[in-house]
Amino acid sequence: MHRRKFLSLLGGAGIASTLGTTKAKAASNASFDGYPDAMGVLHDSSRCIGCRKCEEGCNTVNHLPKPEKSFDDLSVLDTKRRTSATVHTVVNKYNVAGLDHPIFRKQQCNHCMEPACASACFVKAFTKNSDGSVTYNGDVCVGCRYCMIACPYSVPTFEYDDPLDPLIQKCTMCHPLIKEGKLPGCVQSCPKEALTFGKRSDLIEIARERIRKYPERYVNKIYGETEAGGTNWLYLAPVKHTELGQPVVGKKSAPELTAGALGAVPMVVGIWPVLLTGAYAISKRKEKIAAEDQKAAVAQAINETQSAADDKLKAAMEKAAKDKEASIERETKKAVANAEKEFEAKLAALQNPESEEVEESSKPEGDA
Numbered sequence: 001m002h003r004r005k006f007l008s009l010l011g012g013a014g015i016a017s018t019l020g021t022t023k024a025k026a027a028s029n030a031s032f033d034g035y036p037d038a039m040g041v042l043h044d045s046s047r048c049i050g051c052r053k054c055e056e057g058c059n060t061v062n063h064l065p066k067p068e069k070s071f072d073d074l075s076v077l078d079t080k081r082r083t084s085a086t087v088h089t090v091v092n093k094y095n096v097a098g099l100d101h102p103i104f105r106k107q108q109c110n111h112c113m114e115p116a117c118a119s120a121c122f123v124k125a126f127t128k129n130s131d132g133s134v135t136y137n138g139d140v141c142v143g144c145r146y147c148m149i150a151c152p153y154s155v156p157t158f159e160y161d162d163p164l165d166p167l168i169q170k171c172t173m174c175h176p177l178i179k180e181g182k183l184p185g186c187v188q189s190c191p192k193e194a195l196t197f198g199k200r201s202d203l204i205e206i207a208r209e210r211i212r213k214y215p216e217r218y219v220n221k222i223y224g225e226t227e228a229g230g231t232n233w234l235y236l237a238p239v240k241h242t243e244l245g246q247p248v249v250g251k252k253s254a255p256e257l258t259a260g261a262l263g264a265v266p267m268v269v270g271i272w273p274v275l276l277t278g279a280y281a282i283s284k285r286k287e288k289i290a291a292e293d294q295k296a297a298v299a300q301a302i303n304e305t306q307s308a309a310d311d312k313l314k315a316a317m318e319k320a321a322k323d324k325e326a327s328i329e330r331e332t333k334k335a336v337a338n339a340e341k342e343f344e345a346k347l348a349a350l351q352n353p354e355s356e357e358v359e360e361s362s363k364p365e366g367d368a
């Protein structure tokens with residue numbers, strides 16, 4: 001476990017533990033109405049032409065990496081795509097039986113009024129802001145990815161490619177731009193007014209008016225009005241929303257669905273430090289085992305090296321001893337051969353003394 005994250009987790013758990021009861025009540029409040037003046041976006045599939053300009057706008061305002069295929073390449077629409085750590089919105093194409101043209105639907109975070117991601121996150125990395133956006137704080141995220149499991153729309157994505165500090169990524173409803181009074185990047189870029197930004201309550205009125213005025217163009221349903229307790233992103237479509245891959249999620253929000261379970265949150269929050277201390281102990285134990293393994297491996301290597309050196313020394317000494325023996329034998333044989341020669345010479349002199357006298361008389365006088 002990353003130390004910084006572990007410490008932040010401990011800090012978050014400690015704070016949550018201290019404030020446990022209050023937070024749990026807020027999280028389990030089944031009658032939260034969202035923020036009545038919050039903003040939202042309405043996507044109208046009957047106007048959308050699948051041009052991907054919204055994808056490009058999102059990519060630009062969020063300074064995301066450029067995709068391999070350009071945004072002008074519409075062949076990518078032949079495959080169903082999902083958002084990812086570097087793509088916060090995608091437009092998909094749906095061929096619906098009985099229609100002679102495809103329908104396009106844009107997808108991104110729906111900015112739930114009571115977000116499941118936020119209620120699943122025990123370090124409170126997600127915030128439902130009063131402007132309607134749901135934003136994420138990577139500084140407190142511990143990377144547990146419960147938000148990914150909790151989201152009914154499979155929106156949060158994880159930076160699996162970042163081994164050092166992976167974070168969750170998703171659409172922010174361009175919260176920083178909204179704060180400056182500007183439109184979200186995708187809304188700015190749409191050439192067909194398929195995207196309308198405004199107060200959620202106004203968007204619902206606009207959508208109802210379009211359905212009333214053009215009943216042949218729309219099914220009588222605003223997707224997001226009640227789904228999962230309501231979302232700030234809303235959709236109009238000429239066909240059933242399920243035909244466009246939108247899931248049936250029911251009307252209850254995540255906190256409402258889990259109100260009973262959340263009643264136990266103070267207790268659960270209270271045991272987090274215990275669990276985390278356990279996790280820390282396991283982590284330390286692993287480190288200790290690793291250190292012990294390393295120590296044993298070094299000792300074994302030293303022993304093996306020492307043993308190999310001893311073997312080499314012994315072999316060298318044995319060779320030296322053998323060499324010495326051979327040398328002594330050689331010298332002894334040489335000495336014996338010389339002694340034999342000398343003995344034979346003396347024996348020959350004794351057997352023939354004249355030759356010795358001649359030898360003596362032939363010596364110079366000074367030699368006497």
Ligand code: SF4
Pocket residue numbers: 109110111112115116117118134150151152153154155156170
């Ligand atoms: S769509 Fe998913 S990620 Fe977005 S606010 Fe709702 S639960 Fe959270």
Ligand code: SF4
Pocket residue numbers: 057058059061062088089108170171172173174184185186187
């Ligand atoms: S609101 Fe902003 S972040 Fe979300 S899809 Fe649109 S451009 Fe992307």
Ligand code: SF4
Pocket residue numbers: 047048049050051052053054055091104106189190191192193194195
């Ligand atoms: S820019 Fe507008 S028309 Fe084009 S794909 Fe996006 S929502 Fe549809």
